[in-house]
Amino acid sequence: MRKTIYDVAKEARVSTATVSKVVNNSGRISNKTKEKVLRVMEELNYQPNSAASILNGKLSYSIGLLIPDLANPFFSEFSRSIEDCAHELGYSVLICSTDFKKAKEVKYSTFLQQKKVDGMIIVSGSQDEAFIKDLIDLKVPTVIVNRESTMSVDIVSVDDFIGGYEATKHLLELGHRKIGTIQLGDLALGKERIRGYQRALDEFGIKYDKSLTLFSSPSATIIEGKEIALEILISKNRPTAIFAGNDILALGVIQAAMELELSIPEDLSVIGFDNTVISAMSIPPLTTMAQSIQDMGRVSMNLVMEEIKGVQKNKQKILLRPELLIRKSTKEFPNNF
Structure with a gap:
């Protein structure tokens, strides 16, 4: 039998008004009480009557998340970060994988709007902005992640220029002078990382060799x-x-x-980007530019929640700085000293 708000209140030994505050994320309530009510809600598998709330113009307590590829560890780890943050706030997350395709972005954006999600988080995919403009025009709280936009919208991204610069500088400081780069094609982040790569080369007095820059598809695989x-x-x-x-x-x-x-790194040094779970599992363990995926998820959720709550603010572009994580796949190249 479906549990009601009264069942939750009785089990948690609080009033129905307190349960309502937790469900609606409103009013003043201690963290201890909130955690107790959320725990009881989970134990009883209590589901607020979102359909009735939607009809009454209230919140659905759901967030839509568009990501390009769930098979990519970065996107799966980011999705988990969003889901964890949402759970703490009493929200659920509807996740759609777009495969970097414009048609799927539009299709799933429409689907999520029909589901009356309270807000949308959109991770880098195709560079089409038409569907994002539609969301803004419809006043759907929206945050975009790791992609550029000319529109008035909150953006959360890593500083890809700094990432490219620091990665290349690390290799240069090890003595390497002939450094290749393979970047994700057709994405702004790849262009920024190449710009950082070029800046580091320039600072070390090395002429940029275009033949050493190659591109993959946006949905690149190991193969x-x-x-x-x-x-x-x-x-x-x-x-x-x-x-x-x-x-x-x-x-x-x-x-x-x-x-x-x-041999890695004796014959060839390799550095990656993201610090996903696979980087520590590679042989040898991979040196990489670490993004704080958890911070990126938390900041994205905070921004969309502020807009859902109607907090008046200017749109923000938040750049998170990546950090060099040195493992075993890079090594000094003494022949160049």
Whole structure:
């Protein structure tokens, strides 16, 4: 039998008004009481009557999340971060994977609006902005993550320029002078990381060699990373180090090196980007530019919740700084000293 607000109040030994405050995330209530009520709600599998709330113009207590690819560890870890934050606030999350395709972004955006989600978080995908403009025009609280926009909307992103700069600088300080890079094509973040890569080369007095810059598809796989890496590693202009646009591409580079019987990091240094769970599991463990995926999820949820609550503020672009995490896939290259 479906549990009611009265069942929750009785079990938690609080008033129905207190349960209502927790459900609606409103009013003054101690964290201890809130946690107790949320625990009882979970134990009883209590579900607020969201359909009635929607008809009355109230909140549905749900967030829509559009991500390009759930199979990518970065996006799956980010989704988990959003889900954890939402759970603490009494919200559920509807997740849709768009495969970097404009048609799917539009389709799922429409679907989530029909579900009356209270807000939307949109992670980098296609560069089309038409459906985002529709959300803004419809006054749907919206936050976009890791993508650029010319519209008035909250943005949460990592500082990709700094990431590209710091990754390349690390390799240069190890003595590498011929550094290749494989970046995610068609995405603004890839362009920014290349810009940082070029800045570091310039500071060390090294001329940018376009032939050492290669691109993958936005939804790059380890196999694709391997194929691209083989292309550059069998060339006469073989680099001594490669900066990859994410950890997946970096693992592809490592596999390509193994196939060519090149030792990591003795013959080739490799650095990735993201610090997803797979980076520590690679052999050798991968040096990477670490993004705080949990912080990115928390900031994104805070921004969309502020808009849902009607907090008046200017739209923000929040850049989170990545940090170099040195493991075993990079090493000094003394021949260049």
